Amino acid sequence: MQIFIISSSILLILILTKLIHIIFWIPWTIGRSFKKQGIGGPPYHPIFGNTSEIRRMYAQVQSKPIKHVTVDNETLLNHDICHRVMPFYHEWSGQYGKTFLYWFGVRPMVAISDPDMIREVLMNTNGSFKKIKHNPLARMLFGYGLVGLEGDKWAFHRRIANQAFNMERVKSWIPDIVVSTSKTLTRWEELRRGREEFELEVNHELHSLSADIISITAFGSCYEEGKRIFELQEKQMHLVSLALRSVYIPGFRFLPTKRNKERKKLDYETREAIRSLMQKTKISGENSRNLLNLFMTTKDNDNVDNRKESSLTTDEVIEECKTFYFAGKDTTANLLTWALVLLAAHHEWQEKARDEVFRVLGVNGLPTSHNINDFKLINMILNETMRLYPPAVMMKRRTAKDVKLKDLLIPAETQLYLAMTAVHHDIKIWGEDANKFNPMRFSEPRNHLASFFPFSLGPRVCVGQNLALVESRIVLAMILQQWCIKLSSSYVHAPMQLITLQPQFGAHILFRKVG
Numbered sequence: 001m002q003i004f005i006i007s008s009s010i011l012l013i014l015i016l017t018k019l020i021h022i023i024f025w026i027p028w029t030i031g032r033s034f035k036k037q038g039i040g041g042p043p044y045h046p047i048f049g050n051t052s053e054i055r056r057m058y059a060q061v062q063s064k065p066i067k068h069v070t071v072d073n074e075t076l077l078n079h080d081i082c083h084r085v086m087p088f089y090h091e092w093s094g095q096y097g098k099t100f101l102y103w104f105g106v107r108p109m110v111a112i113s114d115p116d117m118i119r120e121v122l123m124n125t126n127g128s129f130k131k132i133k134h135n136p137l138a139r140m141l142f143g144y145g146l147v148g149l150e151g152d153k154w155a156f157h158r159r160i161a162n163q164a165f166n167m168e169r170v171k172s173w174i175p176d177i178v179v180s181t182s183k184t185l186t187r188w189e190e191l192r193r194g195r196e197e198f199e200l201e202v203n204h205e206l207h208s209l210s211a212d213i214i215s216i217t218a219f220g221s222c223y224e225e226g227k228r229i230f231e232l233q234e235k236q237m238h239l240v241s242l243a244l245r246s247v248y249i250p251g252f253r254f255l256p257t258k259r260n261k262e263r264k265k266l267d268y269e270t271r272e273a274i275r276s277l278m279q280k281t282k283i284s285g286e287n288s289r290n291l292l293n294l295f296m297t298t299k300d301n302d303n304v305d306n307r308k309e310s311s312l313t314t315d316e317v318i319e320e321c322k323t324f325y326f327a328g329k330d331t332t333a334n335l336l337t338w339a340l341v342l343l344a345a346h347h348e349w350q351e352k353a354r355d356e357v358f359r360v361l362g363v364n365g366l367p368t369s370h371n372i373n374d375f376k377l378i379n380m381i382l383n384e385t386m387r388l389y390p391p392a393v394m395m396k397r398r399t400a401k402d403v404k405l406k407d408l409l410i411p412a413e414t415q416l417y418l419a420m421t422a423v424h425h426d427i428k429i430w431g432e433d434a435n436k437f438n439p440m441r442f443s444e445p446r447n448h449l450a451s452f453f454p455f456s457l458g459p460r461v462c463v464g465q466n467l468a469l470v471e472s473r474i475v476l477a478m479i480l481q482q483w484c485i486k487l488s489s490s491y492v493h494a495p496m497q498l499i500t501l502q503p504q505f506g507a508h509i510l511f512r513k514v515g
Contacts, residue, residue: 022106023046023047023106024046026106027044027046027103027106027108028044030101030108030411030414031044031101031108033409033411034101034108034110037407037408037409039096039097039099039100039101039110039408040096040097040100040101041092041096041100041101041102041103042092042095042096042102042103044103045103047105047106048105049102049103049104049105049106049107050088050102050103050104051104051105053088054088057087057088057091058087058088058497060087061083061084061087062084062494062496062504065492065493065494065504065505066078066080066081066084066493066494066495067493076345077341077342077345077493078435078493079388079389079425079435079436079437080425080435081388081389081421081425081495082421082422082425084494084495084496085393085421085495085496085497085501086393086394086419086421086422086497088102089111089113089394089417089419089422090422092111093111093113093419093422098111098112098113098114098419098422099111099112099113099114099117099408104415107413107415108411108414108415109414109415109416109417110408110410110414110415110416110417111417111419112405112416112417112418112419113418113419113422113423113426114406115423115429115448115449115450115451116406116450117405117406117408118418118423118450118453118457119448119449119450119457120405120406121397121405121416121418122395122397122418122450122453122456122457122458122460123449123457123458124458125458125459127400128399128400128401128403129397129398129399129400129403129416130150130397130398130400131147131148131150131396131397131398131460132396132397132398132415133148133398144316144319145157145316145319145320145322145323146158146161146320146323146463147323147327157312157316157320158463159298160291160294160295160298160312161291161294161320161324161463161464162463163294163298164218164290164291164294165291165463165464165465165466165467166466167466170217170466170467170470171369171372171470172369173216173217173467173470174367174368174369174372174470174474176213176216176217177213177217177367177470177471177474177475178366178367178474178478180209180212180213180216181209181213181474181475181478182366182478183212184205184208184209184212185478185479185482185483188200188205188483188511192511192513196512197510197511197512198510198511199488199490199508199509199510199511200508200509200511201506201507201508202336202337202340202507202508202509203333203334203337203502203503203506203507204506206333206334206336206337206340206475207230207329207330207333209333209475210328210329210330210332210333210336210471211227211230211329211333213332213471214324214325214328214329214332214467217290217291217467218290218291218292218324218328218467219277219290219291219292219321219325220281220290220292220293221277221280228269228273229270229273229274229277229325230325230329232266232269232270232273233266233270233322233325233326235262235266236263236266236267236270237326237330237498237499238498239259239262239263239266270322271318271322274317274318274321274322274325275314275318277292277321278292278296278314278317278318281293281296282296291320291324292317292321295312295316295317295320295321296311296312296317297311298311298312299311324464327462327464328464328467328468330391330499330500331391331392331462331464331468331500332467332468332471332472334389334391334500334501334502335382335385335386335389335391335468335472336472336475336476337502337503337507338385338388338389338501338503339381339382339385339472339476340476340479340485340507340509341487341491341503341507341509342381342384342385342388342389342437343381343480343485344485344486344487344509344510345437345486345487346437347486349381349437349439350480350484350485352377353377353378353381353476353480354480354481354484354514356375356376356377356378357375357378357477357480357481358481360374360375360477361477361481363481366478367473367474367477367478372470372473372474375473375477377439378473378476378477379442379469379473380439380440380442380443381439381476382469382472382473382476383439383442383452384437384438384439384441384442386424386452386454387424387430387452387454388424388425388435388437389495389501390420390421390424390454390501391454391500391501392420392454392500392501393420393421393497393501394417394418394419394420394421395418395420395453395456396415396416396417396418397415397416397418398413398414398415398416399411399412399413399414399416400412400413420453420454423450423451423452423453424451424452424454426451429448429451430451455468480514481514482513482514483511483512483513483514484511484512484513484514485509485510485511485512486509486510486512487508487509487510488508488509488510490508491507491508491509492504492505
């Protein structure tokens with residue numbers, strides 16, 4: 001008995017020593033190291049770090065919208081959104097400088113908005129900087145696929161996705177995108193019911209349209225077949241957003257809490273819906289080279305296990321589908337939403353864009369693979385939209401080893417918060433009018449590669465970029481060809497980060513037929 005008590009005491013002492021080392025000693029030494037290099041930040045709080053402050057700031061800014069004014073019957077939006085979509089960065093960068101240290105639990109986080117440092121992180125190919133390890137609760141939405149993979153497995157999955165989304169294949173989907181968009185516009189005409197003007201909440205509408213397009217092009221189905229998957233992911237997204245702003249305690253996901261039960265239920269139903277879609281694809285025997293088919297059939301002849309060839313397992317295909325269902329719909333729908341909001345608020349640019357559409361398509365023509373690249377101004381409008389309202393307000397990476405980033409020494413397993421929105425709105429990069437909507441700034445090449453990176457940079461640049469931009473050009477052109485738009489008096493300007501950047505209270509826009 002005495003030996004047991006002594007052993008237990010020693011074990012308890014070892015555990016306490018380990019906890020003190022993790023909770024107090026490591027944060028103190030890391031904070032001291034950064035302080036010597038001139039990098040400050042908010043005070044570290046044991047166990048939870050700065051998470052409670054971050055949550056408080058988000059709750060505070062989301063309780064009130066951004067004010068805008070009306071001049072000569074035109075609504076002038078305030079595009080200075082950093083304080084609302086990344087409030088802790090906005091506040092702490094003002095206090096401690098654009099590069100500062102803060103804490104997510106006991107994990108050190110370095111916030112960065114220096115384009116040179118961001119370029120070095122994203123363009124790196126020697127393995128110094130890697131994707132962050134997702135909170136297990138977040139993986140239920142993003143999946144255990146391409147987004148979180150590293151090494152040879154990532155390379156194999158990426159090769160398949162590259163095949164699915166190369167520009168030639170995307171151009172072959174243009175007729176499908178046009179058909180889906182035409183159906184939506186026809187339904188809008190029916191909603192008008194002969195009225196001169198009617199109101200739509202376009203964010204919801206564009207999410208439905210984008211869901212239909214990603215279903216057809218990437219998965220060979222239709223929106224109705226994928227509708228259940230999108231609904232499940234929408235619910236999961238709200239739960240994940242809450243989880244990402246809290247410190248994850250190892251093992252917490254196994255506790256039978258109400259939210260954990262809901263997460264597991266949503267994940268199970270999502271996986272089963274995708275499994276059913278895969279089974280249908282197998283039975284139909286389709287040979288179409290869409291994303292789902294490629295993931296189900298492509299072989300890896302140079303895999304890490306030294307077998308002659310291997311292919312993705314059913315579970316791996318399901319995980320990849322979860323990612324692409326979510327990202328393919330959400331990113332493009334929100335980009336188009338903000339583009340319409342901007343054009344509805346800036347009538348002069350709306351008219352210029354419509355003039356271009358008529359020059360390229362005429363009154364009744366349709367986008368094709370031959371004319372899609374003729375939408376020069378529309379492309380600039382989309383770029384300016386992503387500059388002011390990027391689909392993701394930031395990106396994160398982690399250091400895989402001790403690294404020197406510019407003149408800053410950063411220890412291994414430090415997370416890097418790449419403040420994209422701050423870079424996109426920086427007056428030193430974009431000029432004094434950085435917070436104004438001016439598509440012509442994209443008429444000339446940019447001076448710095450990392451001044452604009454809505455789809456990331458380097459080897460992990462967004463694989464669906466081609467589809468997102470082609471789809472956005474088509475949808476925006478076809479809407480402007482038929483409709484004049486302006487902001488409704490019920491529109492509330494409240495950009496909000498919820499995984500992606502979206503309007504907190506929707507995007508209410510008035511539509512009137514052209515001509």
